[in-house]
Amino acid sequence: MMQQPPPVPSQVMPPPTSDQGGQYQQQQQWMTYQQPPQQQPPVPPPAGWTPQPVPPPSQQQYAVPPDTATDGIRSLWIGDLQQWMDENYLIGIFAHTGEVISAKVIRNKQTNFPEGYGFIEFVSHAAAERVLQSYNGVQMPNSEQNFRLNWATYGAGERRPDEGPDYTIFVGDLAADVTDYMLQETFRGVYPSVKGAKVVTDRTTGRSKGYGFVRFGDENEQLRSMTEMNGVLCSTRPMRIGPAATKKPVSGQQFQKGELVKQCSRFTFFQTPRGSIMGGLELISDEMIPL
DNA sequence: CGTGAGCGG
Numbered sequence: 694m695m696q697q698p699p700p701v702p703s704q705v706m707p708p709p710t711s712d713q714g715g716q717y718q719q720q721q722q723w724m725t726y727q728q729p730p731q732q733q734p735p736v737p738p739p740a741g742w743t744p745q746p747v748p749p750p751s752q753q754q755y756a757v758p759p760d761t762a763t764d765g766i767r768s769l770w771i772g773d774l775q776q777w778m779d780e781n782y783l784i785g786i787f788a789h790t791g792e793v794i795s796a797k798v799i800r801n802k803q804t805n806f807p808e809g810y811g812f813i814e815f816v817s818h819a820a821a822e823r824v825l826q827s828y829n830g831v832q833m834p835n836s837e838q839n840f841r842l843n844w845a846t847y848g849a850g851e852r853r854p855d856e857g858p859d860y861t862i863f864v865g866d867l868a869a870d871v872t873d874y875m876l877q878e879t880f881r882g883v884y885p886s887v888k889g890a891k892v893v894t895d896r897t898t899g900r901s902k903g904y905g906f907v908r909f910g911d912e913n914e915q916l917r918s919m920t921e922m923n924g925v926l927c928s929t930r931p932m933r934i935g936p937a938a939t940k941k942p943v944s945g946q947q948f949q950k951g952e953l954v955k956q957c958s959r960f961t962f963f964q965t966p967r968g969s970i971m972g973g974l975e976l977i978s979d980e981m982i983p984l
Numbered sequence: 985c986g987t988g989a990g991c992g993g
Contacts, residue, residue, distance in 0.1 A: 770991060799992060812992060846991055863987055873990095893988050904986045938987040 765818040767794075768845035769825055772810040773838060773899040774798065783813055786834060792820035797849075809896070812845055830872040838899030843873050843889075859888065860915035861937035865904040867892060868928040876905055879927045884918055886911035906937055 771783065783796035798811040815821040821844075829842045864876065877890035892905035909915040923934040 768991090772990060797992065808990090810990060810992095841990095843990085849992055861987095865986055867986090889990095891988060891990070893986080902986060902988090904988095906988065933985085935987085 766844055766846075766848060767816070767818050767821050768812050768814045768848055769821050770810065770843045770845045771813060772841040772843075773894060773896070774807060774809050774811060775836065775838075776807055778807075778833075778836075780811075783811060786828075787813065787815075787824060790820065790824070792816045792823075812849065814849070825874065829874050830870060839872075841873070841894070841899065843877075857910055860909040860912045862907050862909070862915055862919055863904065863935045863937045864890075864907055864927075864932050865935065866930050866933040867901060867903050867905055868930040869901050869903070871901065871905070871928045873905070876907060876927060879925075880907050880918060880922065883922070884909060884911070884914040886914045 778798070780796045780798055783798070784793055787793040792815050794814045794816055796811060796813045799808045800806060801808055813821075813824075815824065825842050825844065828840045830839050832839055867876070871892055873890050873892050876892055877887060880890065881887040886909050888908045888910050890905060890907045893902045894900060895902060907918070909918070919934050919936070922932060924931045926932075
């Protein structure tokens with residue numbers, strides 16, 4: 694379909710281009726911090742969530758070199774991005790901290806349209822954490838929706854180690870202001886094996902649908918949490934916890950509802966009506982996608 | 985009252 698240039702607020706408009714097509718050029722996917730922003734500071738976090746305000750604008754003009762080896766993850770994952778929110782926009786938001794190194798919006802390899810998420814790299818783990826704590830869940834500049842931030846799982850280009858299985862629970866009755874991070878921390882404080890949490894949101898509005906998921910590395914903690922955390926407050930509402938419904942199969946395949954997706958058989962021996970012994974496959978169980 | 989899909993060269 695044709696994409697019209699989005700209604701970008703002037704503060705974050707890309708520089709005017711001379712081409713008539715109205716198409717964005719993407720030869721530069723990475724934007725790097727270069728100069729102080731001329732835009733207004735972001736919306737302050739609401740009372741009661743931010744433990745500390747964002748530090749005032751720093752005097753330093755250039756980011757200090759990152760210390761990859763000793764400092765841990767310095768990148769944040771950011772989701773629910775609108776089409777017009779480019780690297781320039783992301784950097785502009787955090788530039789006043791003087792601690793942002795770069796931003797990247799992930800785009801589809803074929804269509805080059807934004808996939809709705811990106812990464813922001815900071816000079817240090819601590820700098821990233823300050824942003825995570827103070828901006829997560831508050832309103833994004835020039836947007837109706839809220840920041841959706843989390844730790845990037847790994848730094849750019851880093852290998853992901855083999856992960857064990859996930860044990861997931863469903864969490865319903867979530868208050869509207871509950872973010873992934875809040876949900877995750879609510880459980881992680883009690884269950885060390887918590888790997889992550891996700892609040893399901895409407896892709897277009899970015900608003901919570903009121904439920905989410907928490908993933909555990911340890912099955913016992915998953916099971917315990919289902920009774921222990923049921924009815925516990927997260928933000929302002931008691932959570933309602935249940936088992937997570939069957940996940941989609943993990944391969945790239947798609948399955949239709951009603952389709953048989955798994956069969957389990959074993960080779961057994963049985964006796965025919967005539968008394969002879971034969972071997973054959975016996976169906977033990979199968980699984981269908983619910984209609 | 986609702987069972988996503990979200991990790992980059």
